[in-house]
Amino acid sequence: MRTPIIAGNWKMNMNPEQTAEFVKAVKNNLPASTKVEAVIAAPAVDLSALLENAKGSELKVAAENCYFEDEGAYTGETSPKVLKEMGVDYVIIGHSERRDYFHETDEDINKKAHAIFKNDLLPIICCGETLETREAGKAEEWVEGQVTAALEGLSADQVSSLVIAYEPIWAIGTGKTASSDQAEEICAVVRKTVAKLYDQTVADKVRIQYGGSVKPANVKELMAKENIDGGLVGGASLVPDSYLQLVNYKG
Numbered sequence: 134m135r136t137p138i139i140a141g142n143w144k145m146n147m148n149p150e151q152t153a154e155f156v157k158a159v160k161n162n163l164p165a166s167t168k169v170e171a172v173i174a175a176p177a178v179d180l181s182a183l184l185e186n187a188k189g190s191e192l193k194v195a196a197e198n199c200y201f202e203d204e205g206a207y208t209g210e211t212s213p214k215v216l217k218e219m220g221v222d223y224v225i226i227g228h229s230e231r232r233d234y235f236h237e238t239d240e241d242i243n244k245k246a247h248a249i250f251k252n253d254l255l256p257i258i259c260c261g262e263t264l265e266t267r268e269a270g271k272a273e274e275w276v277e278g279q280v281t282a283a284l285e286g287l288s289a290d291q292v293s294s295l296v297i298a299y300e301p302i303w304a305i306g307t308g309k310t311a312s313s314d315q316a317e318e319i320c321a322v323v324r325k326t327v328a329k330l331y332d333q334t335v336a337d338k339v340r341i342q343y344g345g346s347v348k349p350a351n352v353k354e355l356m357a358k359e360n361i362d363g364g365l366v367g368g369a370s371l372v373p374d375s376y377l378q379l380v381n382y383k384g
């Protein structure tokens with residue numbers, strides 16, 4: 134009943150020309166968005182090229198970040214209001230790289246989630262533990278805390294429509310995928326947290342992605358898990374053929 138959602142997260146890796154070429158290479162071979170939602174999250178400087186070339190196709194477009202104010206004196210930030218005007222569908226927030234390198238806090242992420250909904254966009258909210266936290270046996274508690282903080286003040290309807298991406302930091306860009314059982318275990322914790330904060334109906338609707346070295350070779354096994362509804366994919370989303378294999382994992 135939950136539509137799978139596979140999102141490529143390009144990070145800081147493409148320019149507008151490469152973006153246009155990529156979209157041309159994939160746009161006619163994407164699954165129907167009712168079967169699997171295929172999303173690309175691109176750097177702000179590539180969004181125009183992405184949107185223009187994706188027009189009329191099944192591809193959905195995400196920004197990799199935004200600010201929590203619509204406009205004003207915030208040099209270098211991206212307005213969620215303008216993202217909406219441009220035609221963007223989703224915004225990734227709380228990625229571990231932003232939490233770590235750019236000091237994004239749980240409070241910032243919650244403010245961004247509210248700003249995203251205010252502008253009629255949908256957030257993809259990232260969470261995930263470090264290897265240290267996992268080895269200390271605290272991964273579940275950590276992820277529950279991140280999810281609780283990110284969702285504060287959001288309505289049941291809003292939470293039903295958003296996406297949460299569980300990305301164990303030790304599996305990002307390392308080639309070390311969490312086993313499908315490890316991924317499922319924490320994705321189940323995410324769903325339980327939503328049930329605890331809201332109710333089971335909301336928890337059954339929220340879509341949960343796994344991210345961390347997802348590739349064509351492991352996507353089917355991960356997607357077969359009960360609580361995994363999608364993937365947030367870095368490296369393997371940069372090449373058209375690999376991206377197409379991921380979004381067409383159902384055949």
Ligand SMILES: O=C[C@H](O)COP(=O)(O)O
Nearest residue numbers: 142305306345346367368
């Ligand atoms: O947002 C995507 C994740 O950080 C995963 O990246 P990766 O697939 O390169 O491990």
